[in-house]
């Protein structure tokens with residue numbers, strides 16, 4: 001398969017998203033007019049999600065082409081749970097997302113799912129398959145992990161053990177830029193806690209506890225991320241979602 005446009009494709013995946021960090025993520029990426037894929041947790045808890053958050057997601061999906069996917073309710077390692085519990089964590093999470101979006105007037109089908117810490121096995125993959133999930137997303141160090149660097153490779157990869165090109169570690173702009181240049185399908189995995197550092201409450205708590213390490217590190221990370229995104233833009237990358245990747249694969 002060939003990437004007909006010869007454009008570099010880029011997917012940004014953000015794990016561990018809930019209503020407490022959603023706004024910071026939306027603000028950060030809206031600045032760059034970049035669409036991202038968010039993987040949602042705690043979806044059954046009103047403590048983490050309010051109606052306003054679901055309305056914001058609806059807006060980002062409809063007006064800006066963002067994607068949302070599942071990441072379980074409680075973020076426990078799925079392979080350590082009894083099958084019944086694992087099923088509840090996956091199916092319940094997907095159902096929460098679809099139902100809450102439906103309540104704010106959006107009919108939406110979740111088609112990608114990020115395994116907590118990337119861990120999965122055949123039973124877990126079978127549950128996802130039965131839910132109609134196209135992409136099961138894994139992570140470095142998880143079983144079956146394989147990085148994605150080329151669109152041509154995608155058809156050879158099991159889509160329910162689908163890796164990433166890059167995780168932003170270690171924090172080094174030149175390294176990130178090099179990773180991007182090596183790939184024609186660049187899948188960059190980020191976590192929500194980095195963006196949560198932009199919240200006034202996080203900053204106040206850090207000041208109160210005299211522990212600024214996480215905040216300083218996150219701000220440094222976000223500065224590098226901004227520079228990196230400028231580099232990615234400069235090289236004409238097209239930002240897509242997993243749903244769009246799936247369409248590209250079925251059209252090829």
Ligand SMILES: [Zn+2]
Nearest residue numbers: 015016116117
């Ligand atoms: Zn996670």
